[in-house]
Amino acid sequence: SQKIEQNSEALNIQEGKTATLTCNYTNYSPAYLQWYRQDPGRGPVFLLLIRENEKEKRKERLKVTFDTTLKQSLFHITASQPADSATYLCALLPGGSQGNLIFGKGTKLSVKP
Amino acid sequence: NAGVTQTPKFQVLKTGQSMTLQCAQDMNHEYMSWYRQDPGMGLRLIHYSVGAGITDQGEVPNGYNVSRSTTEDFPLRLLSAAPSQTSVYFCASSPKTGPLNTEAFFGQGTRLTVV
Numbered sequence: 001s002q003k004i005e006q007n008s009e010a011l012n013i014q015e016g017k018t019a020t021l022t023c024n025y026t027n028y029s030p031a032y033l034q035w036y037r038q039d040p041g042r043g044p045v046f047l048l049l050i051r052e053n054e055k056e057k058r059k060e061r062l063k064v065t066f067d068t069t070l071k072q073s074l075f076h077i078t079a080s081q082p083a084d085s086a087t088y089l090c091a092l093l094p095g096g097s098q099g100n101l102i103f104g105k106g107t108k109l110s111v112k113p
Numbered sequence: 114n115a116g117v118t119q120t121p122k123f124q125v126l127k128t129g130q131s132m133t134l135q136c137a138q139d140m141n142h143e144y145m146s147w148y149r150q151d152p153g154m155g156l157r158l159i160h161y162s163v164g165a166g167i168t169d170q171g172e173v174p175n176g177y178n179v180s181r182s183t184t185e186d187f188p189l190r191l192l193s194a195a196p197s198q199t200s201v202y203f204c205a206s207s208p209k210t211g212p213l214n215t216e217a218f219f220g221q222g223t224r225l226t227v228v
Contacts, residue, residue: 098163099161100146
């Protein structure tokens with residue numbers, strides 16, 4: 001069956017450390033993967049997109065990697081801050097899809113001062 | 114630029130009632146979609162549209178109807194509300210369809226409770 005999984009429901013880290021979130025998928029051939037941030041009571045907000053032919057993308061303190069052999073994407077937040085505390089969602093676009101994103105359940109990140 | 118606007122933000126319905134959740138975007142996006150978000154389930158696609166006059170079913174379409182008469186609007190209709198439809202509903206839009214897309218823009222959500 002097709003699945004997209006974010007390994008941790010919750011991740012607690014200390015301010016200043018690097019947070020690493022994992023997204024694994026099975027039986028998909030994604031055109032790309034995306035990462036979103038969701039704060040309580042709000043809609044998801046887009047952060048980064050990485051395509052199937054890309055290994056790594058960076059944006060300020062954020063870095064995403066994509067390994068199509070391992071069927072895995074890693075999302076890193078360096079020098080984490082309490083303001084980074086939120087739920088982070090990964091989403092993939094299956095190859096051939098018209099735009100129907102498949103979402104993981106999310107990882108709730110808490111950054112302690 | 115308002116982005117994606119959803120109304121209402123909160124709604125309580127009695128079982129069997131019908132209602133329409135409104136969604137409008139002012140970015141001239143081709144692709145629009147409705148998701149529901151339930152605890153422990155993640156976001157699941159209900160219906161989607163690749164342009165005015167074109168709609169199709171997603172993963173969990175039963176009990177819902179949609180229409181897309183204009184590029185801007187994509188309302189979601191609950192035909193006969195059931196407690197299982199208690200959820201948070203998100204409307205989203207994207208500039209293009211398929212892999213040409215770069216990101217999805219989400220509304221603020223509608224929290225629906227069916228009693």
